[in-house]
Amino acid sequence: MxxxxxxxxxxxxxxxxxxxxxxxxxxxxxxxxxxxxxxxxxxxxxxxxxxxxxxxxxxxxxxxxxxxxxxxxxxxxxxxxxxxxxxxxxxxxxxxxxxxxxxxxxxxxxxxxDSPHSPEELISNITTLGKALNAPKKASELIQRVNKTSNQIKALKQGTSPRIAFLLDVGDRGLSLAGKDTAANTLITIIGGKNVSEFNSYKSISMESLLSMNADIILIGQRNTTLITPEQILSNHPLLAHAEASKNNQLISIHSGSLIAGLSLAALDEAERISRRIYAQ
The missing domain is CATH 3.40.50.1980 (Nitrogenase molybdenum iron protein domain)
Structure with a gap:
C-alpha cells in the first residue's frame, strides 16, 4: 500500500x-x-x-x-x-x-x-512539425528537398518494372523477405519496381524459394545502421551467387535502418541512389 x-x-x-x-x-x-x-x-x-x-x-x-x-x-x-x-x-x-x-x-x-508511405505523406509530417515549431521557412526548404529527390527518381525511371526482392539479413536466423505492407515495399514502388512477394510483413525465406522467384534485383540490408557490401552478402550467403540478379550485378546493399519508421528522408535518398544504380546501366 x-x-x-x-x-x-x-x-x-x-x-x-x-x-x-x-x-x-x-x-x-x-x-x-x-x-x-x-x-x-x-x-x-x-x-x-x-x-x-x-x-x-x-x-x-x-x-x-x-x-x-x-x-x-x-x-x-x-x-x-x-x-x-x-x-x-x-x-x-x-x-x-x-x-x-x-x-x-x-x-x-x-x-x-502517421508513418509515411509516400513522399506526400512525408511532406505532410514535415508540414505538421514545421507549424508546431513555428518554423515554416525551414519546413519549406525541407519540402523542396523531398520534391527535388522525388522528381529525380521519377526522371530516372524507365518503362519496365523490374521484379525486386527486398531481403533483411537477420544473422543466424537467415534471410527475411519483405512483404506488401512494409516500408520496403514502399521503397520498391517509389523506384518503379514490383515486389516479388505476395504476402504481408516479413517472412523467413529459404534460399531455394528465393532463387525460384527469379528477381531481377535483390536489395539486402541488416538490422543496424551498417551498409553491408555485396562481397559480405555473398560471403554470408554464397548460394546467392546463383541468383540471376547476382549474375547481372544487381545484388544491391541498402541502409535498411532508413526504413524503420516508414519512408524517411534517408530512405528517399536511398531510393534515388538505387534508381541511379539500376536505371543508369
Missing part, C-alpha cells in the same frame, strides 16, 4: 510539474519517440532542443545524446514526465495507451504522426 501511495504521489507531482512548463511559449524541451519525427526535427535544426528520444532515434545524435526513453511501443509515463517536456512527438504506434492518456492528462502537447 505504501509503495502504491508513493508511486501515486510521484506521478501527481510530475503531472503538476509538467503543467508549469508552458510559461515560456518557446519550445526548447522536446521528446521524440519516433525515428521519422526525429530525423525531421534534426533536419529542421532542432537537435539541441530534443531532451529525450526513443531507442530507434538514438543514431541521429552525437554525444552527448538525449535521454533514452526506451522503445516507442512500451514507454514509461513517469520517465517521460520527469524530463518536463514542452512537446512530445511520436507516431500512431506509440504506446501503451495508458501512457498516451497520461500525457494528455498532463496537458503536454502531443503530436502523433
Amino acid at each position: 505504501r509503495l502504491f501511495l508513493s508511486r501515486l504521489f510521484s506521478i501527481l507531482y510530475l503531472l503538476i510539474s509538467a503543467n508549469t512548463v508552458f510559461a515560456d511559449s518557446h519550445i526548447n524541451r522536446i521528446i521524440s519517440v519516433d525515428a521519422n519525427a526525429t530525423e525531421i526535427l534534426t533536419s529542421l535544426g532542432y537537435s539541441e532542443q530534443i531532451i529525450g528520444a526513443d531507442i530507434t532515434s538514438q543514431p541521429f545524435f552525437r554525444e552527448p545524446s538525449p535521454a533514452n526513453v526506451g522503445y516507442h511501443r512500451s514507454l514509461n509515463a513517469e520517465g517521460l514526465l520527469a524530463l518536463q517536456p514542452q512537446l512530445i512527438i511520436g507516431s500512431n504506434h506509440m504506446g501503451p495507451n495508458a501512457v498516451v492518456a497520461m500525457i494528455n492528462k498532463a496537458n503536454i502537447p502531443l503530436i502523433q504522426l
Whole structure:
C-alpha cells in the first residue's frame, strides 16, 4: 500500500510539474519517440532542443545524446514526465495507451504522426512539425528537398518494372523477405519496381524459394545502421551467387535502418541512389 501511495504521489507531482512548463511559449524541451519525427526535427535544426528520444532515434545524435526513453511501443509515463517536456512527438504506434492518456492528462502537447508511405505523406509530417515549431521557412526548404529527390527518381525511371526482392539479413536466423505492407515495399514502388512477394510483413525465406522467384534485383540490408557490401552478402550467403540478379550485378546493399519508421528522408535518398544504380546501366 505504501509503495502504491508513493508511486501515486510521484506521478501527481510530475503531472503538476509538467503543467508549469508552458510559461515560456518557446519550445526548447522536446521528446521524440519516433525515428521519422526525429530525423525531421534534426533536419529542421532542432537537435539541441530534443531532451529525450526513443531507442530507434538514438543514431541521429552525437554525444552527448538525449535521454533514452526506451522503445516507442512500451514507454514509461513517469520517465517521460520527469524530463518536463514542452512537446512530445511520436507516431500512431506509440504506446501503451495508458501512457498516451497520461500525457494528455498532463496537458503536454502531443503530436502523433502517421508513418509515411509516400513522399506526400512525408511532406505532410514535415508540414505538421514545421507549424508546431513555428518554423515554416525551414519546413519549406525541407519540402523542396523531398520534391527535388522525388522528381529525380521519377526522371530516372524507365518503362519496365523490374521484379525486386527486398531481403533483411537477420544473422543466424537467415534471410527475411519483405512483404506488401512494409516500408520496403514502399521503397520498391517509389523506384518503379514490383515486389516479388505476395504476402504481408516479413517472412523467413529459404534460399531455394528465393532463387525460384527469379528477381531481377535483390536489395539486402541488416538490422543496424551498417551498409553491408555485396562481397559480405555473398560471403554470408554464397548460394546467392546463383541468383540471376547476382549474375547481372544487381545484388544491391541498402541502409535498411532508413526504413524503420516508414519512408524517411534517408530512405528517399536511398531510393534515388538505387534508381541511379539500376536505371543508369
